[in-house]
Amino acid sequence: MADEIPAVQILDKQNYFSQALVPLPNALPYAPLSSSSLRLRTSVLSLTVNNFTYAALGTALKWWDVHPLPPSTPAPYNDSSKYGRISAWGYAEVLESTVPSIPAGSHVWGYVPLGTLAEELSVKLHPEINDQIFVTSAHRQHVMPIYNRYFVYLPSTRTGAEISQKTAGVAYDASLRVMHATAFLMSGFVFSSDAALVVPPGPGPDDLASSDWSAQDADLADATVLIFAPGSKAAAIFAARLRGREGSEGRPRRILGVSSESSRAFVQSTGIYDDVLLTSEDPATVSIEGLNKANAGKLVVFDFGGRAGVAPRWTTALAQRHEDLLFVGVGSGLLDPSAVGAMFAKMAVKPPYRAVRVGADDMRRRAMKQVGEEKYWAEEARSWEGFRRDGIKGLGVTWGEGMGDVIKGWDRLAKGEVLPSEGLVYKL
Structure with a gap:
């Protein structure tokens, strides 16, 4: 060498x-x-x-x-x-x-x-x-x-x-550990059921009281969650962490993946999602169990990188019939170099629904302020060891x-x- x-x-x-x-x-x-x-x-x-x-x-x-x-x-x-x-x-x-x-x-x-x-x-x-x-x-x-x-x-x-x-665990470290960190921060802090742990997701004030984020925003108890790009590693880890919650920890009513036809079989095989919808369906007419009733509760859309703007398109349509809706931008799909300028232009336009975007560095800084740096890293390490052991089925x-x-x-x-x-x- x-x-x-x-x-x-x-x-x-x-x-x-x-x-x-x-x-x-x-x-x-x-x-x-x-x-x-x-x-x-x-x-x-x-x-x-x-x-x-x-x-x-x-x-x-x-x-x-x-x-x-x-x-x-x-x-x-x-x-x-x-x-x-x-x-x-x-x-x-x-x-x-x-x-x-x-x-x-x-x-x-x-x-x-x-x-x-x-x-x-x-x-x-x-x-x-x-x-x-x-x-x-x-x-x-x-x-x-x-x-x-x-x-x-x-x-x-x-x-x-x-x-x-060069063990299998090392391969997981390389390919999943940073994805797990984002999922850990989102589920453990931004969308924590413990109001004392909640932190805002993205740029802005660190103080919850002075930000546009609240413990009520963080509460996913009995909410319906739609996850776009559900086969992505960060999405699967996040969904698994939500699914593993007990009722008292604010487990969502349903966790649904919205997938392309080519990814659907894998997403279903993970056993993480309650159901898998197809991105090719019409969001204006799609039937989502529990959301077509009166007092259907909160709908939260997480976009982990759905291609061709599919998640914002669905969210625009769903917002027409669901008032209590939140869009959370987490990642981006495969970005063609020619589309980067258009992506920045779209991000500058305020959408017709409430939307936030998460930033791992912002979330981590705030989480460490909440619980202390040493405790934060110890808890993240324990969570990662558990996930490293169990992995993602398939x-x-x-x-x-x-x-x-x-x-x-x-x-x-x-x-x-x-x-x-x-x-x-x-x-x-």
Whole structure:
């Protein structure tokens, strides 16, 4: 591995479906490591539709800046105005370290680059939580905090050994852990049945009293929940957490998936949803059990990335006959580069129904204020361990190896060829 010529994925920023695998022979040898730094090399990563979202919103949210083009990048790919690198979630191995408590051979979990080029990052230890570090490198200080937070696994730990063995649990970590975090925040805080835990979902004041969010908004007891893109990993985890509630915890009356025909079989097989509707149905006439009666109660629509604006279209129609309706934007579907401008334009138009959008970083910051940072991370970890053990029924993992397979997986995602029942995970 020491003599291997590193290679990285580089994207056309205007057409991020277009990629190149670029070898970097002049990147070697690596420069001596600075103090308080780690040299990290991606070990395991997962590809999901989220990777395309990072590219689509890379300029607006500074995601292109997290892993800049290396100085040894050859022309024409060294033009940072046109080309860039995006990231994935997964593990990176510590090749070298000047942090005494994190020896070489350790691993970190977090936001990792697509490539085999090792990177040097300056870090500091969390003052209270001994398995977390923060990146302090100057070029990353303007991005959201979660992208600079990494979890550390020493070689002697159980997880450290699993990472080296590339177990199924490690594949779940790479492909589902960040999805679980969003679902955990939504179900445990934004839509908590405990008024003392409720936090607002997106941008705005942190104080519940001064925000446009209330404990009543958060209450899903006896509500009907519609989930678009129900086969997406974040949606399935969120729905499973709602389904697992007892009556006193505010379990919805019904949890319904609204799926494409091609995804319906998988969504039904998960056993999470009470029923599965088809996006091809007419929302103006569709019959939803319990919602066509007087005093039908609250209807909450969660859009985890339904394609072609299907969730807003349904919500506009449903709002005509259901007054107590809330639309919650969570994610986006596969964004074609040519449609990004239109998406921003639509987001600027106020819809004819009440709508909110969740932001993981906003939710997490507020949740940590509510319960304390240490307690928050402990509870999230317990929740993740349970989900890691139980998983999603019907979801399989397809392992690939090397950057050649990563490139093929990116193309499959861009072409819409990856099944909802398939998780793409790669060993580098």
